[in-house]
Structures are given as structure tokens and as C-alpha cells.
Amino acid sequence: MGTLFFVIVILVALAAWFISIYNKLIRYIEEVNNNNKQIDIQLDRRYKVFESLINVVKSYMDYEKSTLKEVVALRNQAQHAAAAGDQEGKIAAEDAISKIASNINLVFEQYPALKAGVNVEQFQEEIANTENKLAFAKQAYNDSIQKYNETKKSFFESIVVTMVPDKLNKEFVYWNLPAEKIAEQEAYTVNLNKPPKE
Amino acid sequence: MNYKGFVSSAVDWREQLRSNQRRTRFVIVMFIALYVLLGLLIDVFLAMQTIFPPLPVTEILRQLANLQIFPYATLSMAVVATISIFVTYSFHDRIMLLGTDYHQVTPETAKDLAERQLYNVVEEMKVAAGLRFMPKVYIIEADYMNAFASGYSEKSAMVAITRGLMEKLDRAELQAVMAHELSHILHQDIKLTLMASVLANLMLIVLDMLFYSVLFGRDDRDRRNGGNGIVLVIILLRYILPITTILLLLYLSRTREYMADAGCVELTRNNQPLINALLKIHQDHLDHREQYGAAYSQTPHEDIRREAYLYDPVQCGIEPIKSLSNLFSTHPPIEDRLAALGYQAQK
Numbered sequence: 001m002g003t004l005f006f007v008i009v010i011l012v013a014l015a016a017w018f019i020s021i022y023n024k025l026i027r028y029i030e031e032v033n034n035n036n037k038q039i040d041i042q043l044d045r046r047y048k049v050f051e052s053l054i055n056v057v058k059s060y061m062d063y064e065k066s067t068l069k070e071v072v073a074l075r076n077q078a079q080h081a082a083a084a085g086d087q088e089g090k091i092a093a094e095d096a097i098s099k100i101a102s103n104i105n106l107v108f109e110q111y112p113a114l115k116a117g118v119n120v121e122q123f124q125e126e127i128a129n130t131e132n133k134l135a136f137a138k139q140a141y142n143d144s145i146q147k148y149n150e151t152k153k154s155f156f157e158s159i160v161v162t163m164v165p166d167k168l169n170k171e172f173v174y175w176n177l178p179a180e181k182i183a184e185q186e187a188y189t190v191n192l193n194k195p196p197k198e
Numbered sequence: 199m200n201y202k203g204f205v206s207s208a209v210d211w212r213e214q215l216r217s218n219q220r221r222t223r224f225v226i227v228m229f230i231a232l233y234v235l236l237g238l239l240i241d242v243f244l245a246m247q248t249i250f251p252p253l254p255v256t257e258i259l260r261q262l263a264n265l266q267i268f269p270y271a272t273l274s275m276a277v278v279a280t281i282s283i284f285v286t287y288s289f290h291d292r293i294m295l296l297g298t299d300y301h302q303v304t305p306e307t308a309k310d311l312a313e314r315q316l317y318n319v320v321e322e323m324k325v326a327a328g329l330r331f332m333p334k335v336y337i338i339e340a341d342y343m344n345a346f347a348s349g350y351s352e353k354s355a356m357v358a359i360t361r362g363l364m365e366k367l368d369r370a371e372l373q374a375v376m377a378h379e380l381s382h383i384l385h386q387d388i389k390l391t392l393m394a395s396v397l398a399n400l401m402l403i404v405l406d407m408l409f410y411s412v413l414f415g416r417d418d419r420d421r422r423n424g425g426n427g428i429v430l431v432i433i434l435l436r437y438i439l440p441i442t443t444i445l446l447l448l449y450l451s452r453t454r455e456y457m458a459d460a461g462c463v464e465l466t467r468n469n470q471p472l473i474n475a476l477l478k479i480h481q482d483h484l485d486h487r488e489q490y491g492a493a494y495s496q497t498p499h500e501d502i503r504r505e506a507y508l509y510d511p512v513q514c515g516i517e518p519i520k521s522l523s524n525l526f527s528t529h530p531p532i533e534d535r536l537a538a539l540g541y542q543a544q545k
Contacts (some may be wrong), residue, residue: 031328034328035328038325038328042325121311122311122314125311125314125315125318128318128369129315129318129321129322132322133321133322133325136322136323136325136326136465137325137326139326139467140325140326140327140328143328143464144328
């Protein structure tokens with residue numbers, strides 16, 4: 001009776017210990033999978049953020065270009081009209097210019113970020129934030145692989161892994177650069193004296 | 199303190215984290231052991247008072263171990279501790295900002311670029327830590343440079359930073375400070391320190407009760423039972439235990455600071471920004487000692503944040519709370535923290 005009880009206690013303890021290791025490794029594997037997808041999320045985010053930044057800048061520049069062209073054209077038109085003594089044509093031209101000016105003001109009110117210089121800092125912050133998030137997502141992915149590998153290869157855990165290898169033994173590849181890319185980037189230097197060649 | 203005569207090197211943050219984890223385990227085991235021992239002491243004391251004919255102490259201990267004498271005191275103390283720790287856990291997040299002038303920062307409510315940047319760096323560190331929830335971000339309207347974190351879950355996790363600190367640090371330094379604070383959340387430091395301080399307070403209350411009941415409730419029975427020995431132990435403990443718990447609590451909080459510093463390097467993979475930030479904060483506190491001293495002492499409930507702060511103002515002579523524990527800092531000396539970060543005085 002005593003020995004049977006003892007054996008049962010040991011078996012239950014062993015089972016609990018096995019289950020805890022199994023669950024821990026499964027948790028780590030899922031963490032790695034999630035962190036892998038986190039890189040995709042950040043890549044997707046970067047694409048969208050930069051798209052919208054480009055659109056903002058582009059629409060701003062386009063508007064400015066077309067506005068300036070229009071303003072110049074209208075001014076020329078107004079000057080010609082004034083020289084020609086065509087009062088009606090001149091008034092119509094000035095009216096159009098003031099309309100464009102008020103349109104510019106309207107756009108500036110709608111996009112306060114585009115006002116003097118502030119936009120540049122905000123864009124820089126947005127770009128730094130986006131790039132950092134991507135880099136940190138890669139780092140978190142590698143960290144979770146390290147944690148998983150460390151656990152699965154350490155003693156006791158490795159025994160459990162050999163018992164259910166198809167569930168617990170995963171080979172994750174660290175996020176890294178290919179060798180030629182590393183060599184290329186190692187050799188990369190910045191020379192601020194010479195303008196970059198096109 | 200400046201950069202002269204110092205050499206900066208890489209830091210083995212993995213080893214830092216491991217060794218401080220061992221120290222924490224030691225402190226927590228000590229606390230639980232002390233708590234149980236105190237419970238057993240009371241049980242022995244009660245047994246001496248009530249059992250006739252009197253038994254020797256060793257016999258009482260043997261019977262307690264076999265549950266022949268039921269250890270009522272030890273068990274009821276364990277129940278009280280569990281309930282108090284649970285209650286403290288559920289309410290602590292509401293008191294951390296008490297007495298300060300603060301507001302929350304979200305992407306929608308960020309007023310300017312600096313606030314937006316603050317939220318961004320916290321979010322970046324959240325990504326690096328693989329944290330599933332975003333801690334709440336608060337700005338405290340104060341000039342002194344400090345920051346703290348609290349909580350461990352989606353509901354309670356928060357980081358707070360003073361406007362002074364936010365404005366005087368550059369982006370990388372701000373990120374390092376926030377990584378330090380986020381590490382406190384990741385390491386669940388608030389749980390540990392709350393648990394240890396609840397146990398310490400309960401121990402002192404129970405010991406006080408025991409002390410006074412011995413002092414005023416003595417009768418002839420004690421002497422017949424050879425109770426003088428245990429009375430002496432209680433009187434000695436009354437003076438030794440408070441000092442022991444203070445030292446253990448300080449050791450714990452310093453250990454957790456080192457761990458958060460190492461955690462910052464783990465998250466940012468860069469030790470220089472935190473070194474710069476600590477140097478800046480320390481120098482700034484020295485430069486504005488009078489002004490900040492007044493600001494700290496005018497803020498109510500400064501004592502609940504002291505352990506959580508990034509930088510303990512006591513280290514430059516500011517004493518926001520007038521108490522005995524000002525003799526010791528809750529944080530390691532700034533030189534030691536810098537040395538642990540790989541920034542050492544040249545020999």
C-alpha cells in the first residue's frame with residue numbers, strides 16, 4: 001500500500017513536470033511565430049506610413065507648383081490686361097489670384113503640419129519611429145528564438161523534446177542579412193565632402 | 199561628475215540579469231522565512247502560556263511540526279498576508295500618481311511633437327519587449343528630472359515622466375529611460391516590492407503586539423515555564439527585525455534597479471544613452487538642488503513613488519521625505535550603476 005502510494009505520487013509528479021515543460025516550449029514556439037509576424041506587421045505599417053507621407057508631400061508640392069504656375073499665368077494675364085487698358089480683364093485676373101491665395105491659406109489651415117518647418121520635424125519623427133519599430137520587431141523575433149533554442153537544448157527539456165520531436169523541435173532561422181549583403185554594408189562609408197554620384 | 203577619466207565599454211547585460219535574479223530570490227526567501235519564523239515564535243509563546251504541565255521548547259516545536267499543537271498563529275498570519283498582498287495588488291495603481299499634476303498622453307491627445315515622440319519611444323520599446331499591451335503614458339508637470347513605472351498587467355501598467363526630464367533629454371536618452379521603466383514592468387518589480395513591504399509591515403505590527411503583550415501581560419507563569427528566554431528573544435527581535443527588514447527592502451530595490459538598467463540595455467542594445475541620461479539627471483539635480491528640493495517636498499505623497507523613481511533624489515542631498523531611511527538610498531550609488539552599465543573610472 002505504502003509503496004503503491006509512493007509510486008503513484010512519483011508518476012503524478014513526473015506527468016505534471018512533463019506537461020509543464022511541454023506547455024512552456026509550445027508557448028515559446030508560439031511567441032517566435034507571433035514575433036515573426038510582428039515583423040510583417042511593421043513592414044506593412046512602414047509601407048502605409050511612407051505612402052501617406054509621400055502623398056502629403058506630393059499633393060503639397062503639386063499644389064504649390066500648379067498654384068504658382070496659375071498665379072504667374074494669372075499675374076501675366078493681369079499685367080497684359082492692365083497694359084492693354086482692358087479693365088475688365090485685369091479685375092478678373094486679380095480676382096483669380098486672390099482666390100488662389102485664399103485657397104493656399106485654406107490648405108494650410110487644413111494641414112497645419114505643413115506650416116513653416118514643423119512638418120519636417122514631424123516627418124523625421126514619424127520616419128525614425130517607423131524604422132525603429134521595424135528594427136525592434138526584428139530584435140524581439142531574434143530574442144524569442146534565442147529563448148526557445150536555449151530552453152529546448154538545455155537538460156531535462158531536451159529529453160522531453162526527443163519524446164515529442166514533431167511538436168516541440170522547430171528550427172527557426174534568426175533574422176539576418178545574407179553574407180554578400182553584410183560584406184557590402186561593412187564596406188559602406190559616407191563621404192560628406194564629395195557630393196554623391198548619380 | 200562628467201566624462202573625464204572614464205572609459206566606456208560593453209556590458210554583459212545577460213549576466214547582470216541572471217545575477218540580480220539570484221539576489222532577488224535570496225531576499226524573497228529571507229522574507230518568507232522570517233515571516234514563518236515569527237509565526238512559529240508566537241505559536242511557541244502561546245503554547246508556553248496555555249499548556250500545562252509546561253513543555254520544553256524543543257518538545258513544543260516537535261509537536262508543532264507534527265500538528266499535535268495546531269500552529270494557529272503561523273496560519274492566521276499567512277492568511278492575513280495573502281489577503282493584504284491581494285488587496286495591495288489591486289489598489290496600488292490608483293495611488294502611484296497621487297499628489298502630482300499629471301495628464302495622460304495618447305496618439306490622439308499628444309499636444310506637440312515632444313509628447314508624440316514620448317509616446318512613440320514607449321511604443322518602440324513595447325515592440326522590442328514583445329509586450330502584449332501598451333502601458334499608459336503620463337506626463338507629470340514638474341521641473342525636476344525623474345520618471346517611474348508601475349503595474350504589471352494591461353489594466354495597471356503605466357509609465358510616467360516629468361516634463362523636465364522629457365524636455366532635457368534627446369530622443370535616444372528618452373528611449374533609454376523609457377526602456378528602464380518598461381523593464382520594471384516586464385520584471386514585475388512592483389509585485390515584488392509590494393509583497394516584500396507588506397510582509398515587512400505585517401511582521402513589525404505582529405511583533406509590536408507580541409512585545410506589548412509580553413511587557414504588560416506577564417504573570418508568574420512565565421517564570422515557572424522558563425519563559426524568560428523567549429521574552430528575551432522577543433525584546434531583541436523588536437529592535438533587530440525593523441533594521442533587518444529595512445536593509446532587505448533596500449537590497450531588493452537596489453537589485454531591481456540594476457536589473458532594470460540591464461533590461462534597458464537588453465531592449466535598446468545600447469548602453470550609452472542610459473549612461474548619458476543618468477549623468478544628465480544627476481548633474482541637473484546637483485545644479486538645482488534647492489529648487490528641486492522644494493518641488494519634491496511640496497508634492498504630496500512623494501514617499502509612495504520613491505522606490506519606483508528612476509533616480510533617488512536622496513543621492514544628491516534632497517530629502518523629500520523626512521525619515522530614518524534617508525540614511526540609505528533605495529537606489530545603488532550612481533557610480534555603481536554607471537559601472538554596471540560599463541562606464542568605469544580609469545585606473
